[in-house]
Amino acid sequence: MLNYDKGKIFIERSSCQQCGVCEAVCSKQAITIDLRKDGTHDIVVDEEKCIKCQRCVKCCPANKKENYEGYFDSFSKKEYFLGYNTNSKIRRECSSGGVCKTVIIESLRGGHVDGVYTLCTNDTFPFAEGEFYTQENIPKYDDMPNSVYHSVMACRNINKIKHCHRLIVVGTSCQLRAFNEALKGKADEIIRICIFCKQQKTLDSTRFLAKAMGTEIPENLKFSINYRGIGWPGIVRVNEAQMSWNRAAALPFGKRLWTVAGCNVCGDSFGINAGADITLMDPWKICEANDLGETLITINTDVGYELLRQIPSITLEAKTFKEIELALDLKDVWRKQQLVPFFRGENCDSNIKRAGRAEQRQRTFFQTVVEFLPRMPMLFYRALCKLPDRRNNILK
Numbered sequence: 451m452l453n454y455d456k457g458k459i460f461i462e463r464s465s466c467q468q469c470g471v472c473e474a475v476c477s478k479q480a481i482t483i484d485l486r487k488d489g490t491h492d493i494v495v496d497e498e499k500c501i502k503c504q505r506c507v508k509c510c511p512a513n514k515k516e517n518y519e520g521y522f523d524s525f526s527k528k529e530y531f532l533g534y535n536t537n538s539k540i541r542r543e544c545s546s547g548g549v550c551k552t553v554i555i556e557s558l559r560g561g562h563v564d565g566v567y568t569l570c571t572n573d574t575f576p577f578a579e580g581e582f583y584t585q586e587n588i589p590k591y592d593d594m595p596n597s598v599y600h601s602v603m604a605c606r607n608i609n610k611i612k613h614c615h616r617l618i619v620v621g622t623s624c625q626l627r628a629f630n631e632a633l634k635g636k637a638d639e640i641i642r643i644c645i646f647c648k649q650q651k652t653l654d655s656t657r658f659l660a661k662a663m664g665t666e667i668p669e670n671l672k673f674s675i676n677y678r679g680i681g682w683p684g685i686v687r688v689n690e691a692q693m694s695w696n697r698a699a700a701l702p703f704g705k706r707l708w709t710v711a712g713c714n715v716c717g718d719s720f721g722i723n724a725g726a727d728i729t730l731m732d733p734w735k736i737c738e739a740n741d742l743g744e745t746l747i748t749i750n751t752d753v754g755y756e757l758l759r760q761i762p763s764i765t766l767e768a769k770t771f772k773e774i775e776l777a778l779d780l781k782d783v784w785r786k787q788q789l790v791p792f793f794r795g796e797n798c799d800s801n802i803k804r805a806g807r808a809e810q811r812q813r814t815f816f817q818t819v820v821e822f823l824p825r826m827p828m829l830f831y832r833a834l835c836k837l838p839d840r841r842n843n844i845l846k
């Protein structure tokens with residue numbers, strides 16, 4: 451998080467959400483970004499170049515304190531769909547059902563919007579960066595990455611965005627919050643697609659996955675990674691090694707290990723506070739692993755619904771709240787929200803303090819175990835995963 455105090459811009463690394471907007475909006479190029487060993491980035495402000503305009507501070511999404519009161523009130527009244535691309539090959543190769551990429555491509559092809567800002571793939575770590583697409587450079591499905599779980603400074607290239615009549619922006623909730631401030635005046639209308647997110651990961655999570663697959667990530671970061679695709683929930687591939695996503699997701703993802711520090715102060719997984727028109731996620735717990743895939747879509751606004759309806763190559767199956775409630779994981783999101791004041795270092799009641807400390811201890815314990823032991827059979831990690839979740843103090 452960037453802050454301003456006593457005539458100085460300073461960084462609170464413990465809250466940085468790694469979106470990169472600060473670098474993009476600095477008119478004096480006073481901000482540089484250095485890659486760390488764990489794949490996250492350090493933000494460095496050059497005191498001599500900085501003119502203290504505080505634009506970076508205003509755009510920093512971690513700076514905006516969230517109000518979660520009533521957050522869950524509307525969920526039982528929203529509309530939900532399981533959606534997927536009608537082409538089985540595309541559907542199978544995307545993160546879930548391919549709804550996000552299809553909306554991007556078909557909205558540009560159909561002239562429903564004149565610009566989209568999302569990621570494009572590249573071949574150096576973190577293998578994706580922000581890109582502005584228009585009718586002149588409509589992306590192909592392969593041009594955009596499937597879900598990237600390590601942090602991507604998605605907002606770094608927003609200066610590529612030209613003025614649009616209707617612009618779609620795609621991002622996790624912190625990235626959407628950054629866009630809201632930084633893109634003022636860039637479009638007559640902005641449509642926001644939220645990629646549901648409870649946490650972005652550091653590179654160490656990928657190192658762990660590689661280790662579990664019997665391979666390694668070299669120091670020079672010359673490796674290739676694909677987190678999803680090839681059916682649902684898909685396959686994770688590091689170079690030549692691969693493992694099913696279901697197995698990979700068992701330990702490192704469930705217990706919030708290797709989480710980007712700023713994820714601890716964000717409880718808006720659905721992007722509701724960021725103004726998301728639709729939220730896209732996985733149908734965990736309500737769908738069996740299958741050969742194709744589907745995206746669970748939450749409709750937040752009429753604009754989001756209209757956008758989806760205009761796209762014939764997406765099949766939409768309407769679902770009731772009851773049918774999809776399990777997959778929304780509302781209890782976990784609620785728990786995350788409760789812990790935000792603890793991680794922000796604010797006053798909070800003793801129950802929350804206990805749960806917060808328990809989460810910190812639990813993370814350190816799991817990290818130590820999985821990082822320092824040699825490669826263990828998957829069964830061992832699964833057994834570890836069954837240990838009681840100490841964060842649940844808060845739920846009592």
Ligand SMILES: Cc1cc2nc3c(=O)[nH]c(=O)nc-3n(C[C@H](O)[C@H](O)[C@H](O)COP(=O)(O)OP(=O)(O)OC[C@H]3O[C@@H](n4cnc5c(N)ncnc54)[C@H](O)[C@@H]3O)c2cc1C
Nearest residue numbers: 544545546547548549550551569597598647730731732745
């Ligand atoms: C960090 C992260 C955490 C997630 N956590 C969960 C979770 O806990 N539970 C859950 O149900 N779903 C989660 N998801 C969402 C899920 O993985 C899929 O993105 C979602 O189901 C949409 O699938 P799709 O087939 O429609 O996407 P696709 O059609 O494959 O399109 C993917 C889109 O996401 C964009 N994208 C990929 N990675 C990132 C990134 N890091 N930042 C910004 N944009 C990105 C791509 O550019 C592309 O536009 C997470 C996604 C991310 C990126």
